[in-house]
Amino acid sequence: xxxxxxxxxxxxxxxxxxxxxxxxxxxxxxxxxxxxxxxxxxxxxxxxxxxxxxxxxxxxxxxxxxxxxxxxxxxxxxxxxxxxxxxxxxxxxxxxxxxxxxxxxxxxxxxxxxxxxxxxxxxxxxxxxxxxxxxxxxxxxxxxxxxxxxxxxxxxxxxxxxxxxxx
Amino acid sequence: xxxxxxxxxxxxxxxxxxxxxxxxxxxxxxxxxxxxxxxxxxxxxxxxxxxxxxxxxxxxxxxxxxxxxxxxxxxxxxxxxxxxxxxxxxxxxxxxxxxxxxxxxxxxxxxxxxxxxxxxxxxxxxxxxxxxxxxxxxxxxxxxxxxxxxxxxxxxxxxxxxxxxxxxxxxxxxxxxxxxxxxxxxxxxxxxxxxxxxxxxxxxxxxxxxxxxxxxxxxxxx
Numbered sequence: 001x002x003x004x005x006x007x008x009x010x011x012x013x014x015x016x017x018x019x020x021x022x023x024x025x026x027x028x029x030x031x032x033x034x035x036x037x038x039x040x041x042x043x044x045x046x047x048x049x050x051x052x053x054x055x056x057x058x059x060x061x062x063x064x065x066x067x068x069x070x071x072x073x074x075x076x077x078x079x080x081x082x083x084x085x086x087x088x089x090x091x092x093x094x095x096x097x098x099x100x101x102x103x104x105x106x107x108x109x110x111x112x113x114x115x116x117x118x119x120x121x122x123x124x125x126x127x128x129x130x131x132x133x134x135x136x137x138x139x140x141x142x143x144x145x146x147x148x149x150x151x152x153x154x155x156x157x158x159x160x161x162x163x164x165x166x167x
Numbered sequence: 168x169x170x171x172x173x174x175x176x177x178x179x180x181x182x183x184x185x186x187x188x189x190x191x192x193x194x195x196x197x198x199x200x201x202x203x204x205x206x207x208x209x210x211x212x213x214x215x216x217x218x219x220x221x222x223x224x225x226x227x228x229x230x231x232x233x234x235x236x237x238x239x240x241x242x243x244x245x246x247x248x249x250x251x252x253x254x255x256x257x258x259x260x261x262x263x264x265x266x267x268x269x270x271x272x273x274x275x276x277x278x279x280x281x282x283x284x285x286x287x288x289x290x291x292x293x294x295x296x297x298x299x300x301x302x303x304x305x306x307x308x309x310x311x312x313x314x315x316x317x318x319x320x321x322x323x324x325x326x327x328x329x330x331x332x333x334x335x336x337x338x339x340x341x342x343x344x345x346x347x348x349x350x351x352x353x354x355x356x357x358x359x360x361x362x363x364x365x366x367x368x369x370x371x372x373x374x375x376x377x378x379x380x381x382x383x384x385x386x387x388x389x
Contacts, residue, residue: 006183010189012281026203
């Protein structure tokens with residue numbers, strides 16, 4: 001029942017053959033496939049991580065851009081407001097200056113006209129005075145007549161209405 | 168009817184062979200190869216069906232090997248995978264009517280055990296050199312006697328454990344069948360138990376082989 005014979009050697013060889021065959025037909029392909037699967041899983045995980053990181057980076061970038069845009073928009077609005085205010089102020093100032101200038105010119109004009117009128121009046125008064133004096137001298141009159149003459153002259157002045165100016 | 172203890176022998180080139188054992192071994196080998204090839208013929212990234220089972224077995228044995236032997240033991244993975252698959256198929260083959268387990272012949276089990284032990288010592292000397300030989304003489308040179316007895320005992324226990332379990336199982340199956348027609352229930356129960364024993368013995372043989380190999384291959388620093 002427990003006789004040892006050449007079968008022992010044969011079984012060793014049989015086993016060796018089986019090891020070689022299994023190694024070729026089952027072990028190697030399975031290990032290769034396992035490695036591939038491992039790599040693929042590792043790759044997938046890495047890719048997922050990378051994608052998530054990239055997405056986060058993009059989001060951050062967008063947020064930064066958005067914040068930047070908001071700041072810029074505010075800046076533009078501020079600038080525009082400032083410019084409007086400045087323009088407004090400048091135009092106000094110009095208008096004011098123009099008004100001042102016009103006022104000034106008008107006043108000067110008035111002054112000049114007045115001076116001219118006074119000058120004219122002065123001239124006329126002198127001429128009239130001379131005329132009146134000539135009349136007095138030519139008539140050779142007494143004091144009473146003289147007074148009457150002057151009164152007449154002044155009445156004439158009133159009648160001619162040259163003394164409209166407030167002098 | 169199966170004659171217990173009588174082996175049909177053939178003579179070839181002046182050597183004696185147990186014919187039944189050889190045939191059963193070839194059948195076992197064929198079954199193992201067939202399963203392996205069928206399951207791995209169309210490997211997919213996402214495993215289905217038979218691929219799952221064979222893949223799971225190989226992954227499990229590979230892990231066992233790598234944990235016992237360390238990364239240096241990678242090249243022994245196919246050996247361990249083959250050992251387990253062959254033994255489990257061989258052990259269960261005897262449960263099929265008209266078939267016999269190749270492992271019910273001491274030639275097979277002792278052959279495998281010697282194969283493993285020769286491998287252990289060859290690898291030990293090859294990978295560790297003098298250090299491996301020296302460890303038989305430690306802690307004192309006199310311990311070499313105990314160590315040598317231990318080394319001789321290893322293949323013998325390995326071989327007889329498997330041989331005894333399987334042969335006893337098969338003998339009991341035959342006896343239970345011979346016993347009486349009404350003994351179907353014990354027969355079935357014993358068959359189920361033999362199934363369990365076949366698996367367990369295949370695992371034990373593989374695990375012990377791994378342990379012996381670890382002694383020779385694994386770095387002592389690890």
